[in-house]
Amino acid sequence: MPKRRYLPAGLLRQIAIRYRLFGALILISLLPLLVTGYISWAESSNAIQQKSRLFATEIVKQVAKNLQLRMADIEAGSEALVLSDPVQAALARYAGDSPAEQGRARADLTHILLANYGSFQDVDQKYFLTPDHQVLDPQVFAQLGQGVGDFSRAAASRKGRPYWGTLDLWDGQQSIAMARQIYFKSDNQLAGSLFLGMRSTRFSTIFDNVNLGAGSEIFIVDLRAGRRLIQSNEGAGNSVAPALLKQIAAAARNGETTGHLAYNAIASGATRASGYLAVYTPVPRTNWYVVSTLPNDLLLAEAQAVRDDIVLIGVISFLCALLMGYGIARSISSPLERLAGIMREIKPGNYALRMHDEGKDEIALLAQKFNEMAANIAQSHEQLEQRVAERTRDLEQANLKLSALSMTDGLTGIANRRRFDEVLAAELGATLQRAAQPLALLMIDVDYFKAYNDHYGHQAGDACLRQVTTMLHQHARRASDLAARYGGEEFVMLAADTDEATALALAESIRAALEQLQLPHEGSPLGHIAVSIGVAVLPAGAASGAEDFIRAADQALYQAKKQGRNQVVLDQH
Structure with a gap:
């Protein structure tokens, strides 16, 4: 048995022995140091990242809870408002038919909103809407009114429960909005809607006492709008790294809730992308996520300091090993170099x-x-x-023998599928010959052959296929015509310089000749062996791929089977 050659040994044999000795001594001295250094650095990096993830996860969860508390406070106040008797009475008057009462109801509702929310500077929009989502305040201009109405329609599916989202204002600003439907307490019929639009400063206190370190950020992002809603650093802008949005959206589609991910982004004022760790958690009943981001550079600063010390020790060890290796290598490599020189001379x-x-x-x-x-x-x-x-x-x-066997079907003795594919490709590729001659393809299938095999046995089935092969040989008009076994009980015949009429006549003669033999077939409705033939003809000069040409003949064969078998069908496409 020949000795195996392994790749590392082969590579080493390309290097002079003295250098191999150098390398071995260097590795012996450096490898333990490098391995322990790498493990220490990796473990310290992983530990720092793990602690940072856990800490950031608790932070974003707490911020999400604080946000929910602020939202719950607003929801509770709005619920008390819409269920109050003054609001219910005013909406009932507006639902009547008297224009005077409707005007008085508008004034009362406006007064109620000012009394309840007028003292909050961060509540910019406060409107009552009709059941068909029209703002009751006549002073609201059309563009804002349309946006408020569309937002109110989105809240309709909540059936009176608060709906939170964002609203783009006319000046390019964004408002955090809440809408809820109002129902009459008397009959539980829809009375209208309440809309509140707030600045992000309404929720800014949720970030109080939150500090993840320099360079870190924590904010709330609207996943649908793809921008920030509320953030601890007001000067950071509203944009969010596309890579971060894409990964959070993928996690949301997969049903994940709180999690962490890594992404790359270009920080403000930077020229190249940096790595970040992000921790996120959803805000229930919204498309919002609380997100905390931490730069990898800050996370790994401590681990990198350890790595720098290890590198310095490694360099010193390397220099010592280099000096030792040189002295040892010279005592061994010189005589081997002489032997190598002799071997190179006898190489010719x-x-x-x-x-x-x-x-x-x-x-x-x-x-x-x-x-x-x-x-x-x-x-x-x-x-x-x-x-x-x-x-x-x-x-x-x-x-030569193997090539002949690879082109012949072992059962029938005619050409096999491989030979047929080669001849067909050659015929279709012969440009000059194709320009002057049509080409015909017959796809032949023995009807109900599986039933024949099941009834008479596989040996009889093989004899039947050989009988069909004999019939094909007898009806081949020229030596250039190729009959081949295509697979199973399917045969093909390729005839050059054969138009549609001649191809149909050839196919019919094959079918009729086999039918005249009246070979018994009790498993067939016909009572005897028969074939279905699909014919496709490629006119002279026409271009076609092999797959398309075979598919045309196969479709014609399928039509012949569909029409009852034991017949010939010409492809008409």
């Missing part, structure tokens, strides 16, 4: 060269064995060349 075939080396060590033994090997090679070289010539002739003959 000059096996008369010999190496003379004094000594009793392994190198001297190697030189002795090399001299014996050179003598044996010279003697064996001529015998080897003769054997190679004989084996080459045997291989050529075997390849």
Whole structure:
């Protein structure tokens, strides 16, 4: 058994021995240090990242709870308002038919809103809307009124429960909005809606006492709008890194809630992307997420300091190992270099060269064995060349036989699928010949052949296929016509210089000749062996791919089977 050659050994043999010795000594001295250093750095990095993730996760959860408390406070106040008797009475008057009462109801509702929310500077929009989502305040201009109405429609599916979202204002600003439907307490019929639009400062206190360190950020992002709603750093802008949005959206689609991810983004004022760790958690009943981001550079600063110390120690160890390796390598590599020089000289075939080396060590033994090997090679070289010539002739003959067998179907003795594919490709690729001659393809299938095999046995089925093969040979018009077994009980016949009429006549003669034999087939409704034939003809000069040409014939064969079998169908496409 030949000795295996492994890739590292092969690579090392391309390097001089002295350098291998250098490398071995360096690795021996540096490898333990590098491994322990890497493990220490990796473990410290992982520990820092793990602690940071846990801490940031608790922070975003707490911020989300604080936000929910602020939202719940607003929801509770709005619920008390819409269920109050003054609001219910005013909405009831507006629902009547008296214009005067409707005007008085508008005034009362406006007064109620000012009384309840007028003292809050961060509540910019406060409106009552009709059941059909029209703002009751007549002073609201159309663009704002349309946006408020659309937002109110979105709240309709909540059936009186608060709906939170964002509203783009006319000046490019964004408002955090809440809407809820109002129902009459008397009959639980829809009375209208309440809309509140607030600045982000309404919720800014949720970030009080939150500090994840320099360079970190915590904010609330609207996943649908793709921008920030509320943030601890007001000067950071409203944009969010696309990579961060994309990963949070993917997590939301997968049903994930609180989690963490890594992404790259270009920080403000920077010229290249930096890595970040982000922790996120959703705000229930909204498209909002509380997100905390931390730069990787800050997370790994401590671990990088440890790594720098390890690198310094490694450099010192490397220099020491280099000096030791040089002295040891020279004592071993010099005689081996002389041996290598002799071996390079005999490479062209000059096996008369010999190496003379004094000594009793392994190198001297190697030189002795090399001299014996050179003598044996010279003697064996001529015998080897003769054997190679004989084996080459045997291989050529075997390849010729194998090529013939690979093109023939073992059961029927005609061409197989591989041979058919080659001939078809050659016919379709012969541009000059195709320009002057049509090409016909017959796809032939033995009807109910599986039933024949099941009833008479596989040996009888094989005999049946050979009978069909004989029929195809008898009806081949020219030596250039190719009959082949396509697979199973399917056969094909390729006929050059054959138009549609001639191809149909050829197919019908094959079908009729087999039918005249009246070979019994009790599993067939016909009572005898029959074939269905699909015919496709490629006119002279027409271009087609092999797959399209075969598909046309196969579709015609399918039509012949569909129409009752034992017939010939010409493809009409």
